[in-house]
Amino acid sequence: MGIQEFRGLDGRLSHVVLSDGTTLPADVAVVGVGIRPATELADGSGPDVDNGIVTDQSLRTSDPDVFACGDVASSYNPLLGRHIRVEHWANALNGGKAAGKAMLDQRIVYDRVPYFYSDQYGSSPGTGMECSGYVEAGAYDRVVFRGDATIRSDANPEFIAFWVKDGCVLAGMNVNVWDVQDGIQSLVRAGYAGEAVDLGRLADPGVPLDVVLS
Ligand SMILES: Cc1cc2nc3c(=O)[nH]c(=O)nc-3n(C[C@H](O)[C@H](O)[C@H](O)COP(=O)(O)OP(=O)(O)OC[C@H]3O[C@@H](n4cnc5c(N)ncnc54)[C@H](O)[C@@H]3O)c2cc1C
Numbered sequence: 001m002g003i004q005e006f007r008g009l010d011g012r013l014s015h016v017v018l019s020d021g022t023t024l025p026a027d028v029a030v031v032g033v034g035i036r037p038a039t040e041l042a043d044g045s046g047p048d049v050d051n052g053i054v055t056d057q058s059l060r061t062s063d064p065d066v067f068a069c070g071d072v073a074s075s076y077n078p079l080l081g082r083h084i085r086v087e088h089w090a091n092a093l094n095g096g097k098a099a100g101k102a103m104l105d106q107r108i109v110y111d112r113v114p115y116f117y118s119d120q121y122g123s124s125p126g127t128g129m130e131c132s133g134y135v136e137a138g139a140y141d142r143v144v145f146r147g148d149a150t151i152r153s154d155a156n157p158e159f160i161a162f163w164v165k166d167g168c169v170l171a172g173m174n175v176n177v178w179d180v181q182d183g184i185q186s187l188v189r190a191g192y193a194g195e196a197v198d199l200g201r202l203a204d205p206g207v208p209l210d211v212v213l214s
Helices: 089-103 181-192 199-203
Strands: 003-009 012-018 023-025 053-055 073-077 082-084 115-120 127-133 142-148 158-165 168-175
Touching: 089 115, 127 181, 142 199, 158 181, 158 199, 168 181
Parallel strands: 053 073
Antiparallel strands: 003 012, 012 023, 073 082, 115 127, 127 168, 142 158, 158 168
């Protein structure tokens, strides 16, 4: 069922009209766009396509003269041991440079920790977050919080959440806490290498992230 129309009252969303004419009351609309890779250039006789244009770890496609990066590329990430399509700004930025170097026959292993940032609800008093790592739904056994993630009306929460499997950190998201990405990415790299951490130290804001592993 498609959406035909958003209706509002006094500048606020009040109803959504579906394509069959059904009218539903609504307070908030979340619009999701851009989730299908535009692979037309590769479809047919071009490079292999499987949820995006498939590349190896140097961003080279099945056609040795063609490279792919950014949202459209499903690249083999040796850190994760799988192909992954990362639809985020930093991947487009870093992947472009890496593909350019690979085209010049430089040895490239594109093993970046998947990363995104997001700003929610404006800049002030909005919520900003960054997330590094990759974890499939259900592929972790616990989420460890460093800081207080309680949602309150009078203050934005400040915390880091870690997705953990068998003591190994697979992903980490900092919310309104800054300059912690290097530490989070080191923990994710160690986690994917099978290095478990002490979960008490991981949760303790008094233990700097860069010494959680030691
Ligand atoms: C609304 C929105 C909000 C976002 N917010 C964030 C965010 O907060 N944080 C974050 O990390 N990322 C965010 N992203 C994702 C980020 O913008 C993308 O990951 C990034 O722009 C991808 O860059 P790209 O160069 O791979 O692809 P694109 O920017 O999509 O560029 C691909 C280009 O190729 C062109 N093209 C496609 N097919 C053909 C063809 N056959 N022939 C010629 N040209 C073609 C397209 O027209 C387009 O110009 C957001 C994206 C959207 C849509």
